[in-house]
Amino acid sequence: MAAEQSVQSQQRREQLIDDDLGHQPGAKFVEGSTIVLVKNGRIVHEARxxxxxxxxxxxxxxxxxxxxxxxxxxIMKLQLSGEISIVKRYD
Known part of the structure; x- marks a missing residue:
């Protein structure tokens, strides 16, 4: 059961990264990955x-x-540089 939860957690983390990179295969290895902290006004607590x-x-x-x-x-992202970027809903 614990192994299954671990696999699900890993899949969720990978999904967060894939969502952020626009589903580009291999992109997370070439460009690194940003972390989505807020999406559509809601905090992504796992990522935070x-x-x-x-x-x-x-x-x-x-x-x-x-x-x-x-x-x-x-959307609010933590960039690889450590800076936080923010895109407003009405930009």
Whole structure:
């Protein structure tokens, strides 16, 4: 049972990466991978925890970018450089 959960967790992580890279085979090996932290205004908690960023850290990044709240965010990514990029829903 634990092995099955481990496989499911790995598949979920790979799906997050694949979603972020637009399903390009091999892209995560060539370009590395960014981590999607917020999608359509909702925090992706599994990815946030994996990136070791607190919810308050995400909200601080929003404030620094001039956004009022998560509802304005289409996507927030942790880039390979360590920077957080934010795309607003209405850009």
């Amino acid at each position: 925890k994996r990136a070791m960023i607190s919810e308050s850290g995400l909200r601080e990044a929003l404030r620094q970018d001039g956004n009022a709240g998560m509802g304005e965010v289409k």
